[in-house]
Amino acid sequence: MDKQKLIDALNADLASEFQAIIMYTTYSAQVMGPYRLELSKFMQSEIPDEQGHAQFLADKIITLGGIPTTTPLPVPSAETPKEMLERILEAESKAIAGYSQRSEQAKALGELGLGVQLENMVVDETGHYEEVKKLLADWP
Numbered sequence: 001m002d003k004q005k006l007i008d009a010l011n012a013d014l015a016s017e018f019q020a021i022i023m024y025t026t027y028s029a030q031v032m033g034p035y036r037l038e039l040s041k042f043m044q045s046e047i048p049d050e051q052g053h054a055q056f057l058a059d060k061i062i063t064l065g066g067i068p069t070t071t072p073l074p075v076p077s078a079e080t081p082k083e084m085l086e087r088i089l090e091a092e093s094k095a096i097a098g099y100s101q102r103s104e105q106a107k108a109l110g111e112l113g114l115g116v117q118l119e120n121m122v123v124d125e126t127g128h129y130e131e132v133k134k135l136l137a138d139w140p
Contacts, residue, residue, distance in 0.1 A: 001105050001108065001109065002109075003064060003065070003109060004066075005105075006064065006102075006105055006106060006109055006111070007061055007064050007065070007066035008066075009098075009101075009102055009105065010057055010060060010061050010064070010066070010102065011057075011061060011066065011068065011069045012098070013057055013095075013098055013099065013102060014054060014057040014058060014061065014068055014069050015069050015071060015072055015073045016072075016073055016091070016094065016095060016098065017050050017051075017053045017054035017057060017095075018054060018069075018070075018071070018072030018073070019072045019073035019074070019075055019091065020046075020050040020091055020095070021047055021050045021051060021054065021072075022072055022075050023075045023076075023087065023088065023091060024043045024044065024046050024047050024050065024088070025043075025044075025047060026075060027043050027078065027084040027087075027088070028040045028041075028043035028044045030078075030084070031043070031081050031084060032081070033080075033081055035081055036081075039081055039084075039085075039135075042131070042135070043084075043088075046128055049124055049128070053121055053124070056117065056121075060114060060117075064111075076090075082136070082139050085132050085135055085136050085139075086136065088128075088132050089129065089132045089133060089136065092125050092128045092129040092132060093129060095121075095125040096122055096125045096126055096129060099118045099119075099121045099122045099125060100118075100119075100122055102118050103115045103116075103118035103119050103122065106118060
C-alpha cells in the first residue's frame with residue numbers, strides 16, 4: 001500500500017464516521033416505544049466519540065497530503081428500535097474491522113503514531129459494539 005491508498009482508505013473511514021454521526025442523530029430522534037428515553041440518550045451519547053474520530057481522520061488526511069471527504073456513506077433505514085440497534089451494530093462492526101486493517105496499513109508505511117491511534121479507535125468502537133450487543137440481548 002502506498003500513501004495515496006492509505007489516504008483513500010482513511011477517507012472511506014471518514015465517510016463512515018460521518019454516517020455514524022448522522023445515524024446516531026437521526027435514530028435518536030426517530031426512536032419510539034417504551035425504551036425511547038434510554039435509547040435516545042444512549043445514541044446521543046455516542047455522537048461526540050464519532051465526531052472526535054471524524055476530526056482526527058480529517059486532520060490526519062490533511063497531514064498526509066490529502067483532502068478530506070465531505071460525503072457520508074448513506075444511513076440505512078430502520079423502522080423499529082431493534083432495527084436501529086441492528087444497523088448500529090453492523091456499522092460498529094465494520095468500523096472495528098476497518099480500523100484494525102488501517103492500523104496495520106499505517107504501520108507498514110511507517111506511520112506508527114497513526115497506527116496506534118487507529119488501535120485506540122478500535123477500542124472505542126469495540127466498546128460501542130459491545131454496548132449495542134448488550135442492548136439487543138434478549139430483546140422482547
